[in-house]
Amino acid sequence: MMNRESTRPAQKSSEKAVQRCIEPKCAASYGIRERIYVCPRCNGPLEIECRLEAPEDAATLSKTWEARLASPDARDRSGVWRYRELLPFEEGVSSVTLAEGNTPVYDAPRSAQYCGLLALRLKHQGCNPTGSFKDTGMTTAVTQAVLLGAHTVACASTGNTAASLAAYAARANLQCVILVPRGQITAAKLAQSMDYGAVICEIEGNFDDCMRLMQELGDDPAIYVANSINPFRIEGQKTVAFELMQQCRWRVPDQIVVPGGNMGNSSALGKGFGELLGLGLIERLPKISIVQAEGAAPLARLFAGLDSARGVASLPDSIVPVENPQTLATAIKIGSPVSWKKALREVLKSGGQILTVSEQEIADAKAMIGRDGIGCEPASATTVAGIRKLVMAGHIGPEESVVAVLTGHVLKDPDYVSQYHRGTLSLGFVASGATTTAQPIAGAFRNAPKQVAVMKSAILECLQRKK
Numbered sequence: 001m002m003n004r005e006s007t008r009p010a011q012k013s014s015e016k017a018v019q020r021c022i023e024p025k026c027a028a029s030y031g032i033r034e035r036i037y038v039c040p041r042c043n044g045p046l047e048i049e050c051r052l053e054a055p056e057d058a059a060t061l062s063k064t065w066e067a068r069l070a071s072p073d074a075r076d077r078s079g080v081w082r083y084r085e086l087l088p089f090e091e092g093v094s095s096v097t098l099a100e101g102n103t104p105v106y107d108a109p110r111s112a113q114y115c116g117l118l119a120l121r122l123k124h125q126g127c128n129p130t131g132s133f134k135d136t137g138m139t140t141a142v143t144q145a146v147l148l149g150a151h152t153v154a155c156a157s158t159g160n161t162a163a164s165l166a167a168y169a170a171r172a173n174l175q176c177v178i179l180v181p182r183g184q185i186t187a188a189k190l191a192q193s194m195d196y197g198a199v200i201c202e203i204e205g206n207f208d209d210c211m212r213l214m215q216e217l218g219d220d221p222a223i224y225v226a227n228s229i230n231p232f233r234i235e236g237q238k239t240v241a242f243e244l245m246q247q248c249r250w251r252v253p254d255q256i257v258v259p260g261g262n263m264g265n266s267s268a269l270g271k272g273f274g275e276l277l278g279l280g281l282i283e284r285l286p287k288i289s290i291v292q293a294e295g296a297a298p299l300a301r302l303f304a305g306l307d308s309a310r311g312v313a314s315l316p317d318s319i320v321p322v323e324n325p326q327t328l329a330t331a332i333k334i335g336s337p338v339s340w341k342k343a344l345r346e347v348l349k350s351g352g353q354i355l356t357v358s359e360q361e362i363a364d365a366k367a368m369i370g371r372d373g374i375g376c377e378p379a380s381a382t383t384v385a386g387i388r389k390l391v392m393a394g395h396i397g398p399e400e401s402v403v404a405v406l407t408g409h410v411l412k413d414p415d416y417v418s419q420y421h422r423g424t425l426s427l428g429f430v431a432s433g434a435t436t437t438a439q440p441i442a443g444a445f446r447n448a449p450k451q452v453a454v455m456k457s458a459i460l461e462c463l464q465r466k467k
């Protein structure tokens, strides 16, 4: 798949960046305008290796980025292109942007207490233009698609990648085709893709089937794949580390926790922090931990069986997929993550953990984040649920500085929220053969609407009861 012979010479010495195979035994490099997604030599994952045009600028980078916060230039208004010195594009590139990034970091005192921490900060990537962190990667992937002269961009998706790609493709006037598992993505996400004019192919299967199909389609020269297997996606997404550090006044948090699905986000976060460390802009890495839903946790299973003391040297060659992944957090209902190797490498390098949380834990954590006045979609809430478990297990100390990355907006899945608060949420799945089993989720922090008479006294009584 997507393993076509490379037609161009490898790196030109004048180029700012190269694409490099991450397999240490191979480490082949390719030019930045090669249209490849995996290493043509060994099929390994590719990543972009960028060097500063003027290396002496490293020390002044943070000052340059700080000054851009007050600049009206469209590139500076983007929380991705603001960090363009570390992106694999030439200075004058015409970027496809929706002013992505610029997402807030919130204090979340109730969630902190719930986790057993003194403080907890939430970096809300759901505040991006299409409501998820995917926008930070699509601005660079679609910019690259335009530079390559592509006419059609494509992705497999559990909903957010699709909505984001559809929007950026519309901005660039490109055709967009998305493959989604029929009946398994939320109405809100699907509605976004319809609005942005994408060709929507609903596939009878799950996300992993869509992803396999996408890898076959990637062989077609007319189609440019924008899933996170594409290293240009990761380049945009890595800037979350730069923006977060700027917001933290360059004081590195002890722990950063992210949800894990196809594993692009965790890979990108680790890459971003690694680059800051390499440039001397930070003095240590935060521990990066990944949280998966119990029913869709291939990487957590792999991690549990690893000798993590051996670190990056013990990276396995393959992962055992989860055949029939199950979770109500549909964004991360993925059994065979494409970027598992990069993500695992980042976790091992940083000394973090990979763990699972139950459906009940996700639902309650989501409601608790809500009590802080901050909405998010279910997949994002795995972070707070996971942090609570990591504190209980002693992997995170109560006084450590912890940042959870929220990945999607609460309005991405309003049905889930409503069902939780009304007490009707349940996970239905085909257990064996054709028997469907329902696993009810109790709304421990339920807050259902009440039917109240048209009378002032009835409303006051209602308030009284709530106290």
Ligand code: F0G
Pocket: 132, 156, 157, 158, 159, 160, 161, 162, 228, 259, 260, 261, 262, 263, 264, 265, 266, 331, 332, 377, 379, 380, 407, 408
């Ligand atoms: N959170 C949300 C809201 C997501 O949409 C996703 C992935 C993840 C977390 C996991 O991130 O895949 O980088 O590990 N959504 C993809 C999609 C798969 O198609 O929208 P990851």
